[in-house]
Amino acid sequence: MIQIAENTYYVGVNDRHKALFEGLWPLPNGVSYNSYLIVDEKVCLVDAVEIDFFAQFIEHIREVIGDRPVDYLVVNHMEPDHSGALALLRKYYPGIQVVGNAKTLDLLHGFYSDKYGEVKVKDGDALELGRHTLRFFLTPMVHWPETMMTLDTATGTLYSGDAFGCFGALNGGLIDSEINCEWVWLEMVRYYSNIVGKYGTPVQSALKKLAGETITSICSTHGPVWREYAAKVVGMYDKMSRYDADNGLVICYGTMYGNTERMAEAIARAASAAGVKNIVMYNVSKTHHSYILRDIFRYRGLIVGAPTYNAGLYHEMDVLLGEVAERQMKGRLLGWFGSYSWAGKAVAKIGEWNDKRLHFEVVGEPVEMKQGFSETVRKQCYGLGHAMAMRLV
Ligand code: FEO
16 A cells, blocks of 8 residues: 555556557556545545556555445546456446536446446636645646646645656556656657647646646656655656757657668768767668657657668658657758659758648758768768757757
8 A cells, every 4th residue: 555645645556567558659657547545534546557467556546445346536637548447347347426527427328338426627617625625726638638737735735637747657666756767757758749749738727827836746657756756757748848948859760671860870970070969870761760759859859860771761750750740840841861773852842841741940951862872971971060069058
């Protein structure tokens, strides 16, 4: 039994089975589905877990309350990693009432084709549990339309849904001060960039809505409980949702036989020689886009390059640029390069991506290579790397 505040317990679970979150994003170190239990005159669960983990979940709940029933389940976010256990919860607790806003309830009905005892809440509504009072803040599109946050005004605990969450299972420790959080920061950026990254404006609105509240702990649905680092994670979300980034450079490329890769190496060398210290390089076919997106959120400079393939852009680069465009990022500096064997398309296609979807500021001259690497191409690549460096140092 893990107590996190007065009459408040952690009853979540770890998932070290799943390979890909949402079928898309790698989970090398698993993920936690966090759920919290407030035991007062009324017993209230805040968020639930994925259905596969129900056995552990109910055991955690019963460890705290024994045979006492659960009166409420607050659904801050109904994505099935948090609401999947609902049908089974109702079998244990037939009287449980689901607390959600109009969109939450609509989604629940659609996903689970069922009717529940329901408490429909609006922005600013409160629910009395006894000593604890829950206040609800609707924070739509962080990152689904129904997302909301719940503040327990008795303990200053903010239940934030996915916001401030991260990939990675919890290895025994739950509260940030109990664990070495060094592994968390990159996984939080990866989670944000992969899952929430498109929704910078709604995240900003949510942060403004919560700005005046007294918050002592932040309980996300994934990852540690934030107490010591609560201000840090709020600052991280503020920065990421403004698409602000550090001065550094992501170079990512596709390559079939290593020729295009040599262009990337020359660009990186020039950028480094001109003083850029933070340079990360990825072969876009080898490193999952999840990690590349993370670093594009971290760094202001981006140089991409790929071969021509089927009279178009190398597929993996095309997919990556689509993922970047979907996130509607701002404030990035973009350079690019490409190659071809008999008919050049890649460079033009990357240019089209930027004109039509990315709208990043162009830095340097795009470099196009026909067939093999040459001294002429090397000099052009040095020029591109140097031009980018001049904007980053
Ligand atoms: Fe953790 Fe958006 O579900």
